[in-house]
Amino acid sequence: xxxxxxxxxxxxxxxxxxxxxxxxxxxxxxxxxxxxxxxxxxxxxxxxxxxxxxxxxxxxxxxxxxxxxxxxxxxxxxxxxxxxxxxxxxxxxxxxxxxxxxxxxxxxxxxxxxxxxxx
Amino acid sequence: xxxxxxxxxxxxxxxxxxxxxxxxxxxxxxxxxxxxxxxxxxxxxxxxxxxxxxxxxxxxxxxxxxxxxxxxxxxxxxxxxxxxxxxxxxxxxxxxxxxxxxxxxxxxxxxxxxxxxxxxxxxxxxxxxxxxxxxxxxxxxxxxxxxxxxxxxxxxxxxxxxxxxxxxxxxxxxxxxxxxxxxxxxxxxxxxxxxxxxxxxxxxxxxxxxxxxxxxxxxxxxxxxxxxxxxxxxxxxxxxxxxxxxxxxxxxxxxxxxxxxxxxxxxxxxxxxxxxxxxxxxxxxxxxxxxxxxxxxxxxxxx
Numbered sequence: 067x068x069x070x071x072x073x074x075x076x077x078x079x080x081x082x083x084x085x086x087x088x089x090x091x092x093x094x095x096x097x098x099x100x101x102x103x104x105x106x107x108x109x110x111x112x113x114x115x116x117x118x119x120x121x122x123x124x125x126x127x128x129x130x131x132x133x134x135x136x137x138x139x140x141x142x143x144x145x146x147x148x149x150x151x152x153x154x155x156x157x158x159x160x161x162x163x164x165x166x167x168x169x170x171x172x173x174x175x176x177x178x179x180x181x182x183x184x185x
Numbered sequence: 186x187x188x189x190x191x192x193x194x195x196x197x198x199x200x201x202x203x204x205x206x207x208x209x210x211x212x213x214x215x216x217x218x219x220x221x222x223x224x225x226x227x228x229x230x231x232x233x234x235x236x237x238x239x240x241x242x243x244x245x246x247x248x249x250x251x252x253x254x255x256x257x258x259x260x261x262x263x264x265x266x267x268x269x270x271x272x273x274x275x276x277x278x279x280x281x282x283x284x285x286x287x288x289x290x291x292x293x294x295x296x297x298x299x300x301x302x303x304x305x306x307x308x309x310x311x312x313x314x315x316x317x318x319x320x321x322x323x324x325x326x327x328x329x330x331x332x333x334x335x336x337x338x339x340x341x342x343x344x345x346x347x348x349x350x351x352x353x354x355x356x357x358x359x360x361x362x363x364x365x366x367x368x369x370x371x372x373x374x375x376x377x378x379x380x381x382x383x384x385x386x387x388x389x390x391x392x393x394x395x396x397x398x399x400x401x402x403x404x405x406x407x408x409x410x411x412x413x414x415x416x417x418x419x420x421x422x423x424x425x426x427x428x429x430x431x432x433x434x435x436x437x438x439x440x441x442x443x444x445x446x447x448x449x450x451x452x453x454x455x456x457x458x459x460x461x462x463x464x465x466x467x468x469x470x471x472x473x474x475x476x477x478x479x480x481x482x483x484x485x486x487x488x
Contacts, residue, residue: 074297081298121294141299145317148295151288152324152334 073114080114081123085141090127090134187477188241194469195233198226203385212389213443214451216396218458220366223390225462227373229469231274236474238266243481256484277376282368289328296326296334304337310352312359315340321418325355327364339418346406347414353402354411363394392436399440400450412444 083099084091091099097111115135118124123144124135139147206212206226212219242259251259300314314334316322321338325331333355340348358364370387377383402411419437 075302078298078300078302123295123298141317144295145299148292148299148316149318149320149322149336151292152322 076110076114077118080111080118081137084124084135084137090129090136092132092134094132096135186244187473188237188244190473191233191236191240191469194473195230195237198230198233199381199383202226203383203389207385207389210439211454212393213396213439215455215458216393216400218455218462220390220393220397222458222462222465223370223386223393224366225465227370227386229465231270231373232466233469235267235270236469238270239263240474240477240481244477247484274373274376278369278372281372281375285364285368286328289326293326293328293330293332296332301337304340305335308348308352310356313352323351323355323418325358327359327362331359333359342417343414344410346410347417350402350406350411350414351418353405354398357398357401358394361397363398366390366394392439395436395440396443399444403444408444412441415441415444 079100080096083096087095087099093108093112093115096115097106097108100106100111115124115126119126119135123138125138127134127136137144203226206219206223242263243256246256246259296314296316299316301317302315304315305313310333312330312332314332316334316336318336319338319341320336321342322336323334323339325333333352335348335351339351343351367387367390370390374382374384374387399411399415415437
């Protein structure tokens with residue numbers, strides 16, 4: 067059903083479409099945008115959006131008898147929260163991830179991410 | 186007597202030895218053996234505690250010439266406390282590894298979605314993910330489907346050779362399953378009652394694992410690019426020097442210093458420390474526990 071594309075790549079591309087659109091999209095709209103580059107079944111796009119909604123990274127809203135999908139966070143927000151998670155250390159989290167530069171206290175890191183974003 | 190000696194050993198290993206080991210500089214020349222020694226120290230301390238719990242009631246009741254019912258009750262109590270210690274350690278280990286797995290799975294899902302695949306096609310590894318943003322950041326997400334994550338900032342401040350050094354360093358963490366070592370020390374830390382907890386082993390082992398990854402990366406790409414990458418990345422994250430875990434930037438200085446030397450590894454030291462670790466684990470059992478077990482089993486009250 068997915069042809070040569072892995073599910074992970076497809077999920078990433080669907081997210082990119084939603085982020086770039088800047089407004090909620092229907093399944094048909096996402097399908098149209100992705101179909102410009104390749105052959106893709108409508109039901110596949112539906113399945114992927116459903117999976118992303120279940121993961122909590124996409125929200126589903128009903129408008130004009132059609133479901134529309136929007137990212138739960140902007141790309142910048144999600145990137146910042148991932149970086150914060152990566153660099154935050156606590157007793158519980160020490161074992162979770164390994165870092166190259168060493169550990170930072172969370173508020174110092176939040177400030178650093180914010181400062182870097184404004185540059 | 187056995188209980189007293191085991192108690193002294195356990196207290197020495199949990200209160201005195203960690204401070205000495207954490208301040209020593211020789212582990213920089215034999216980081217793998219030093220990690221093994223930390224594991225032996227921790228495990229022997231646990232075994233000594235179990236030994237005290239089992240031996241003390243038997244020795245006290247025997248010395249006091251207590252009657253059979255008292256000896257039996259003391260033995261059952263001792264077995265119960267020993268079981269409690271073991272269960273507490275296991276519960277802690279299971280909890281830490283379950284929470285770490287869940288956090289990593291979610292983190293992996295998010296970096297997969299945020300990946301800018303078009304920015305790193307030529308860099309190679311399939312498990313590499315690149316995030317947007319100028320703040321230079323490099324780390325790995327261990328697990329069955331591991332990821333190495335770089336921020337776009339890393340690709341801007343490092344040249345190709347230095348990026349390869351960072352990748353080799355992170356891939357070493359993943360290939361050697363360093364997270365399993367950290368998880369076991371974290372689990373032990375959390376299982377110890379709060380007033381007795383010490384972060385020394387956790388922080389020391391973390392730094393040693395970084396050194397091990399540095400050593401593999403330097404063998405692959407040379408010390409110079411790795412050293413440059415480490416300097417540039419920690420300079421670019423401006424607040425590293427204030428970090429609570431490394432208040433004086435000591436960890437970074439130690440890593441940079443050993444990358445500046447021509448050869449840091451010492452085979453003799455590695456062998457010596459590994460033998461010491463094995464001895465620490467085996468000798469107390471042979472010298473203290475076996476003779477006591479002989480005496481105790483002769484008078485085994487539950488048979």
